[in-house]
């Protein structure tokens with residue numbers, strides 16, 4: 001990395017702290033040196049303190065643009081870029097009809113490399129600088145993703161050994177050998193990724209999970225996304241020796257060692273209070289993907305509304321994800337919009353934009369163990385930030401109003417959310433401009 005001198009960035013600055021607290025600087029100064037945040041203060045104080053050091057070359061005035069921490073997208077499938085805006089269906093049909101045929105193409109090394117170059121460029125341009133990502137079953141696709149991705153990501157090849165199309169079915173031995181190899185190759189950047197209990201045998205989940213735990217790797221999968229999926233999972237497992245008596249979906253992951261403090265469960269919409277207790281006890285996180293769960297008419301899979309209040313009450317950690325291509329757009333702005341709107345429609349008013357921003361930044365960083373080095377603008381954290389141009393009339397008395405104006409503007413033209421960001425910085429360097 002290039003050595004970096006001290007830089008000064010001026011603009012409208014938001015610094016998310018918690019679900020209900022976000023610092024707001026109508027005009028603020030962000031000081032960055034060697035890729036780290038050195039200071040954040042209102043412009044008057046900033047000028048008093050630093051004007052003697054500020055020059056034309058080390059100062060960037062973003063004027064009326066908004067400066068925010070870069071996003072963490074905690075659940076997305078980079079190999080589903082092509083299907084995200086295609087017709088949707090309920091989960092299991094959508095996987096069969098659109099998703100599996102698309103993922104098969106990633107067996108080709110050149111195809112995978114070309115796609116990865118394009119996708120991860122787009123991801124940086126949408127302002128996402130960290131998160132947890134699913135790849136296809138193929139080693140070449142994972143290699144391509146690992147070499148093209150920019151930011152703090154864990155990525156895993158999905159493991160599929162049963163109830164999968166022939167071209168996407170691996171033997172248990174292949175899955176486990178590949179897991180061993182990829183953990184060795186990528187260390188903690190590798191994420192152990194059984195696709196879900198339907199496609200991955202207990203043996204692979206159990207043995208792979210042990211390898212991942214030994215290497216302190218993260219683990220991710222899908223849990224309780226739709227009622228049809230849950231019925232199918234239970235009907236399969238109740239015929240597998242040792243699982244005959246499982247009373248719910250979560251128990252399957254518990255029995256195979258999939259739960260724990262480095263485990264990310266995608267969706268978790270339809271969970272009983274007993275299951276929530278198990279997730280809490282094992283310190284497992286849930287990743288909520290509102291645009292994917294939204295009704296089919298809104299380009300989602302119609303999986304249902306995640307009850308974040310119930311999950312909060314159960315003291316389970318959670319963060320937001322796009323679930324590309326279950327969700328149609330890369331931008332976490334669209335995910336934030338969906339979270340707020342869907343809850344509002346059910347008269348759940350404490351689902352605010354401030355909460356959505358926290359859950360799209362610091363909450364994700366914390367889950368990935370990066371709470372001390374990323375996720376917001378605390379001093380000495382990595383300088384990961386995005387710049388979002390705002391129209392002159394987009395003023396606000398508080399962070400909620402500002403976010404509402406920025407996000408409210410494209411509710412009817414959602415694909416534009418992917419183009420709201422004008423610059424993305426990771427560790428002080430522009431990875432998109």
Ligand code: GUN
Pocket residue numbers: 077091095099195196222225292323326
């Ligand atoms: N469950 C298993 N695989 C998938 C997938 O690719 N997307 C979503 N949304 N759910 C899944």
Ligand code: FE
Pocket residue numbers: 075076077222266323326
């Ligand atoms: Fe998913």
